[in-house]
Amino acid sequence: MPKPSSVPVRVGIVGAGAVTGYHHVPALRLDPRAELVALCDTNQELLARRASQWDVPWTTTDPEQLCHREDVDAVVVATPNHTHCPITLAAVESGKHVMCEKPLGLSAQQAQQMLQAAQAAGVVHMTAFTYRFAPSMKYLLHLLRTGSLGQPRHFRSQRFLDWPETSWGWRQYRATAGAGDLYDMTIHRLDFAMGLLGPLARVCGAVARFAPRDTTPEGTPCPPSEVDDWSALLGIFRSGATGVWEGTTLAKGYHLRGFGHEWAEVNGSEATAVYRLHEPNVILLGRHGEDLQPRSVPVEFLKPQDSPRPTEGDDPATLFRYDLMWEFVSAIVQGRDAVPSFADGYRAQQVADAVLESFQQGRWVELEL
Numbered sequence: 001m002p003k004p005s006s007v008p009v010r011v012g013i014v015g016a017g018a019v020t021g022y023h024h025v026p027a028l029r030l031d032p033r034a035e036l037v038a039l040c041d042t043n044q045e046l047l048a049r050r051a052s053q054w055d056v057p058w059t060t061t062d063p064e065q066l067c068h069r070e071d072v073d074a075v076v077v078a079t080p081n082h083t084h085c086p087i088t089l090a091a092v093e094s095g096k097h098v099m100c101e102k103p104l105g106l107s108a109q110q111a112q113q114m115l116q117a118a119q120a121a122g123v124v125h126m127t128a129f130t131y132r133f134a135p136s137m138k139y140l141l142h143l144l145r146t147g148s149l150g151q152p153r154h155f156r157s158q159r160f161l162d163w164p165e166t167s168w169g170w171r172q173y174r175a176t177a178g179a180g181d182l183y184d185m186t187i188h189r190l191d192f193a194m195g196l197l198g199p200l201a202r203v204c205g206a207v208a209r210f211a212p213r214d215t216t217p218e219g220t221p222c223p224p225s226e227v228d229d230w231s232a233l234l235g236i237f238r239s240g241a242t243g244v245w246e247g248t249t250l251a252k253g254y255h256l257r258g259f260g261h262e263w264a265e266v267n268g269s270e271a272t273a274v275y276r277l278h279e280p281n282v283i284l285l286g287r288h289g290e291d292l293q294p295r296s297v298p299v300e301f302l303k304p305q306d307s308p309r310p311t312e313g314d315d316p317a318t319l320f321r322y323d324l325m326w327e328f329v330s331a332i333v334q335g336r337d338a339v340p341s342f343a344d345g346y347r348a349q350q351v352a353d354a355v356l357e358s359f360q361q362g363r364w365v366e367l368e369l
């Protein structure tokens with residue numbers, strides 16, 4: 001178990017790109033227990049701009065330098081997928097707490113290596129599985145744990161995005177991304193499904209690629225995509241419950257304010273409960289013979305206790321994402337494991353890799369999670 005740390009927790013971020021700007025820095029700004037002291041990015045121009053915008057006192061283009069700094073307690077890894085493992089290993093070797101973006105690595109094997117290194121170093125480790133923090137997702141977990149839905153029978157997840165068919169940059173090459181929609185989007189849904197219903201026992205899945213993505217958004221030709229833009233699976237949980245997942249980036253007409261369509265539900269023996277990303281402070285509930293009805297998520301599930309973040313105002317589908325950083329800093333200050341941890345990141349990636357194996361071999365794959 002990690003030891004409690006004193007406040008402020010001094011955070012260094014590696015990767016000054018999109019997710020850092022959208023989620024991690026706004027979340028740190030709201031947290032009086034944390035301080036952003038160091039920033040790293042290999043893109044010098046972006047690094048200089050972000051450091052000035054975010055008022056960060058120290059910058060580097062070398063992740064190892066940031067990881068070895070005495071005045072950094074915790075490292076956030078928010079870089080392309082192929083760099084997660086080496087940067088995380090450097091950080092935990094220096095005794096830093098680490099929150100790493102998903103997918104943890106380029107394979108479940110890398111994720112396991114990261115988990116083992118973090119456990120051996122006794123640091124707090126966390127996987128950035130953002131959607132676990134949606135208020136309706138937390139309430140759904142509460143309803144399951146307290147038996148309100150009865151015996152869970154079916155889990156169902158849809159994640160439909162209407163993205164342009166131009167290049168995804170590093171996201172579309174196996175060497176830098178590992179896999180496409182499966183590692184980018186479906187992996188979150190594998191994680192929260194197991195957070196709700198426990199480990200999966202077996203899966204049968206498929207992936208597909210439709211868009212060549214051989215042109216950048218600026219119109220320059222580039223090497224075509226090597227990864228999936230659609231992923232789907234059937235799964236059987238160890239409990240006997242069934243699961244069905246489908247994700248795509250090519251669902252025309254599913255723009256929905258840029259958030260896309262997300263629906264995840266549990267059908268229990270007593271009731272059904274539904275989480276939807278675009279309205280995360282509302283859950284849909286229904287019992288036998290009824291139609292699903294919207295209900296406001298009770299106030300105690302809207303944000304973590306003591307968190308100063310607003311629950312209204314900006315779009316709630318953005319606001320709950322700040323709770324990820326709150327959980328990381330809370331685990332460090334309280335000297336406890338973070339949830340979701342690298343163990344959850346490893347478990348989800350084992351399932352994702354089993355989906356690829358299942359599709360390549362045309363068979364169900366058994367899991368030992």
Ligand SMILES: NC(=O)c1ccc[n+]([C@@H]2O[C@H](COP(=O)([O-])OP(=O)(O)OC[C@H]3O[C@@H](n4cnc5c(N)ncnc54)[C@H](O)[C@@H]3O)[C@@H](O)[C@H]2O)c1
Nearest residue numbers: 015016017018019041042043078079081083101102128130
């Ligand atoms: N949890 C979520 O909901 C969520 C959302 C978006 C992205 N992500 C994940 O976050 C990670 C980053 O995604 P993004 O959308 O911010 O990508 P991005 O391309 O916008 O940003 C990545 C940044 O990392 C920098 N970089 C590349 N290699 C580096 C290295 N070796 N050292 C330091 N900096 C380096 C790049 O210059 C770039 O600025 C990915 O793993 C992605 O899957 C997670």
